[in-house]
Amino acid sequence: xxxxxxxxxxxxxxxxAPGGAPRRRRPRGLRGLTPYVxxxxxxxxxxxxxxxxxxxxxxxxxxxxxxxxxxGAPAEQVGLDNYRALxxxxxxxxxxxRTVAFCLVNAGLTLVIGLAIALLLRSMSxxxxxxxxxxxxxxxxxxxxxxxxxxEWLFDSQYGxxxxxxxxxxxxxxxxxxxxxxxxxxxxxxxxxxWMSVPFVAFTLHAxxxxxxxxxVEAAEVDGAGAWQRLRxxxxxxxxxxxxxxxxxxxxxxxxxxxxxxxxQGAGGVTRETNLLGTYIYRSGISEGExxxxxxAAIFMLALTVVLTAPYVVRMLREERES
Numbered sequence: 001x002x003x004x005x006x007x008x009x010x011x012x013x014x015x016x017a018p019g020g021a022p023r024r025r026r027p028r029g030l031r032g033l034t035p036y037v038x039x040x041x042x043x044x045x046x047x048x049x050x051x052x053x054x055x056x057x058x059x060x061x062x063x064x065x066x067x068x069x070x071x072g073a074p075a076e077q078v079g080l081d082n083y084r085a086l087x088x089x090x091x092x093x094x095x096x097x098r099t100v101a102f103c104l105v106n107a108g109l110t111l112v113i114g115l116a117i118a119l120l121l122r123s124m125s126x127x128x129x130x131x132x133x134x135x136x137x138x139x140x141x142x143x144x145x146x147x148x149x150x151x152e153w154l155f156d157s158q159y160g161x162x163x164x165x166x167x168x169x170x171x172x173x174x175x176x177x178x179x180x181x182x183x184x185x186x187x188x189x190x191x192x193x194x195w196m197s198v199p200f201v202a203f204t205l206h207a208x209x210x211x212x213x214x215x216x217v218e219a220a221e222v223d224g225a226g227a228w229q230r231l232r233x234x235x236x237x238x239x240x241x242x243x244x245x246x247x248x249x250x251x252x253x254x255x256x257x258x259x260x261x262x263x264x265q266g267a268g269g270v271t272r273e274t275n276l277l278g279t280y281i282y283r284s285g286i287s288e289g290e291x292x293x294x295x296x297a298a299i300f301m302l303a304l305t306v307v308l309t310a311p312y313v314v315r316m317l318r319e320e321r322e323s
Contacts, residue, residue: 060295067289075292082296092297096304099255099277102186103308106193106257107250111243113194114201119231121206133203140199148263151192155179157268179268186274192260197253201246208242209235241319248312255305258282277301 061082063075086092117136121129139147155162157177166173178184212235220234236243258278265271265279275283277297285294 057295057298060292061299063292065292065295069291070289078292082292083300086293086296086300092300095275095277095280098275100304100308102190102257102276103251103254106190106197106254107247109190109194110197110201110250110254111247114198114246115205115243117198117202118205118209119235121202122209136199136202139195140203142196144196144259145263147196148192148260151188151195152264152267155188177268179264180270182270182273185264185269189257189260189264192264193254193257196260197250201250204242204246205239208239212238241316244312244316244319248309248316251308251312252305255308256301277304 062077062079063069064078064082065075069075117132121132124132154160155178157163157175162178163173163176178188216238217230217234220230225233256278257276261269261274261276261279262282265274271279271283278301281294281297281301284297285291
């Protein structure tokens with residue numbers, strides 16, 4: 001039998017501390033806990049800022065809480081009565097359909113227009129691109145109230161530029177009110193919401209498109225791929241993670257649109273026929289003093305948001321695991 005001699009492993013001395021004593025290594029368990037310990041302050045702040053209002057809202061949804069309770073009267077616990085009354089109200093389901101339709105239309109238009117602008121920014125010269133980006137930034141930075149006020153004046157029945165221009169073109173729009181009819185009301189609301197949301201989508205997708213290698217796009221063009229094929233098979237797969245995140249954010253934001261609808265209602269819209277879930281919750285709580293009903297509708301809206309965004313979250317998590 002042959003004798004096999006294995007070389008001994010070299011002895012590596014521990015690094016010495018400045019004082020000359022060998023430096024002790026921290027236990028592996030402590031090193032693993034360090035990131036979680038550093039997250040504690042941020043998690044505590046989030047729990048305080050977001051957790052308490054959510055818990056308070058859930059508690060209100062199980063109470064008969066009105067104006068009397070605002071002045072110190074004890075609230076009556078009603079259990080699930082608020083939820084039963086809300087779910088049995090046919091007007092709620094009208095609001096749900098209207099809100100979801102408005103959300104999906106606005107999110108879809110915002111993504112399509114924002115992606116188109118992002119693609120155009122790739123092919124613009126530097127000076128033109130800077131001017132377009134500056135205009136987008138100004139539109140994005142404008143306060144919501146100011147933006148809605150500008151659009152109100154544009155569609156004003158007496159002095160609006162839109163009516164004046166359409167009348168000049170041969171239409172009968174003298175004194176036409178765009179906010180009385182629910183369909184034209186939501187047309188104006190869509191213009192306002194999309195106009196204010198497109199810059200964010202355009203900037204984000206343009207930044208994502210810059211991460212797609214030009215060599216890949218040029219190779220696809222050399223192989224005979226047209227503009228649509230390059231967009232479908234090269235550019236969109238390259239920005240898919242960012243596109244999913246932007247779509248998720250747009251659905252959440254468009255689902256809880258409030259200021260634009262509330263301001264346009266004050267300018268002439270019929271409240272009941274143009275309410276969304278956000279304005280319904282506000283009017284139930286602030287105007288009518290039914291805070292228990294408003295809290296119940298808010299919880300329902302939260303559940304609706306989770307249902308609409310769950311497919312996007314599941315898809316993002318799946319793609320993250322696969323990558």
